[in-house]
Amino acid sequence: MDDKPSPGTVNESSELLFSFGVIADIQYANLEDGYNYQGNRRRYYRHSLLHLQGAIEHWNKERILPCCVLQLGDIIDGYNAQYKASEKSLELVMNVFQMLKVPVHHTWGNHEFYNFSRDYLTNSKLNTKYLEDQIVHHPGTVTSGNYYAYHFVPFPKFRFILLDAYDLSVLGVDQSSPKYQQCLKMLREHNPNLELNSPQGLSEPQFVQFNGGFSQEQLNWLNEVLTFSDTNQEKVVIAIFPFTQRPPIVCAWPGITETPSQSYGLMSVWCVSLPVTLTMVATLRILLVCTTSI
Template sequence: MDDKPNPEALSDSSERLFSFGIIADVQYADLEDGFNFQGTRRRYYRHSLLHLQGAIEDWNNESSTPCCVLQLGDIIDGYNAQFNASEKSLELVMDTFKRLKVPVHHTWGNHEFYNFSREYLTHSKLNTKFLEDQIVHHPETMPSEDYYAYHFVPFPKFRFILLDGYDLSVLGVDQSSPKYEQCMKILREHNPNTELNSPQGELFL
C-alpha cells in the first residue's frame, strides 16, 4: 500500500498562509541591449525597467496581496559606473519600486558594489535594515555597523534571513583598509585567474 501523500490533494485542502514576491537581477541601465560577461546571454538593460513595472503591477493586483517583496540584488548594472549614471539609474529604479503597495527587502549583489561603496550603500535606500525584527543582541554577537544582514518574521513560525554575501570582498571596500588586504590575500591564494573578477572557477570576493 502506498502511503505517500498526494500533493494535489494537499494543495486542494490546504489554506495558503501567506505569499511573498521575489525579483532578482533587474540590472537596469539606460543602454542598448548587450551581453553577459561570457558573451553567451543577451542583456536587456533598458527594457528591464518594463519587466519590473509589470511585476509590480501583478503583485499589486493579486487577490491575496503578498506580505512583502524580496529584491535579491543587482538592481542596476555595473555599466552605469562607466557612464557616471549609477545614482541616476538607482533613483529611477527606486522610484519604480515606490508603486509597490508592500515593503521591499533589498539585498546587495556584485553589481551594487560595481556602482557604489559599502559606505554609500549603508546610507542609501537599498539599506532596508529598518524592516528587521527588533531583538536584543548579545554583546559578543553584535554585528558591526557596516555588516548588512538582518532577519524578520512575515508570518508566525516563518523567519527570513538576509545575509551579507559580500562581507569579505574586495568590492566596495577602501583599498587601503585591512579588510581589503585580507580579501585580496584570500583571492590570490585560491583564485588562479589573472583577471581576479573572471567567472572562471567561480570564486568571487
C-alpha cells in the same frame, strides 16, 4: 508508504497562509539591450524597467497582496559607473519600486559594489535593515558587525533571513583598508590568474573577484538565528546571493557552502536566489514557486 504530499503539490486540505514576491538581476542601465558575459543570454538594460513595472503591477493586482517582495541584488548594472550614472539610475529604479503596495527588502550583489562603496550602500535606500525583527532576550540574533544582514517575520512561525554574501570582498571597500588587503590576500592565495575575474584552471572556481563571502562573525550570527528558529519550530526562508540551483550550493568564499538545511539540520529551510521573477506562496505544508522569466 509515505502519504505526505510531495513538494510542489496542493491538496484540498492545504491552507493559504501568505505569499511573497521575488525579483533579481534587474540590472538597469540607460543603454540598448545586450548580452551577458558569455554572450548566450539577453540582457534588458533600458527595458528592464518595463519588466520591473510589469512585476509590480502583477503583485499590486493580486487578490491577496503578497506580504513583501525580496529584491535579490544587481538592481542596476555596472555599466552605470562607467557613464557616471549610478545615482541617477538607482533613483529611477527606486522610483518604480515606490509603486509597490507592500514593503520591499533589498540584498546586495556585485553590481551594487561596481557602482557604490559599502559606506554609500549602508546609508542608501537599498539598506532595508530597519525592517528587521527584534527577538527579545536573544542578543545573539542581533547583528553586531559591519555586514548587511537581518531577519524578519512576515507571518507567525515563518522567519526570513537576508545574508551579506560580500561581507568578505574586494568590491566596494577602500583599497587602503586592512579588510581590503585581507580579502585580496585570500583571493590571490586561491586564484593565481592575472585576471582575478577568471576561474580558468581553478579547483575552487568561486574564488573570483566578482564573488565574495561570509565572515565567521556573520556565520556565527546566522547560527544563532537558525538555532532560535529551530528551537521555536519556525520555517525559514533565506535570501542569498550568489547561489546555484543544481546542486543547491552557495558559491562564496572561503569555500562552497552547503545549504543551511544541510548545515544546520533544519527540516524547513528554503533558499531563495533566482534570476527570475517569482511569486512564492506558503501553505501549511509546502512552498509553491511559480516562475516567470525576466
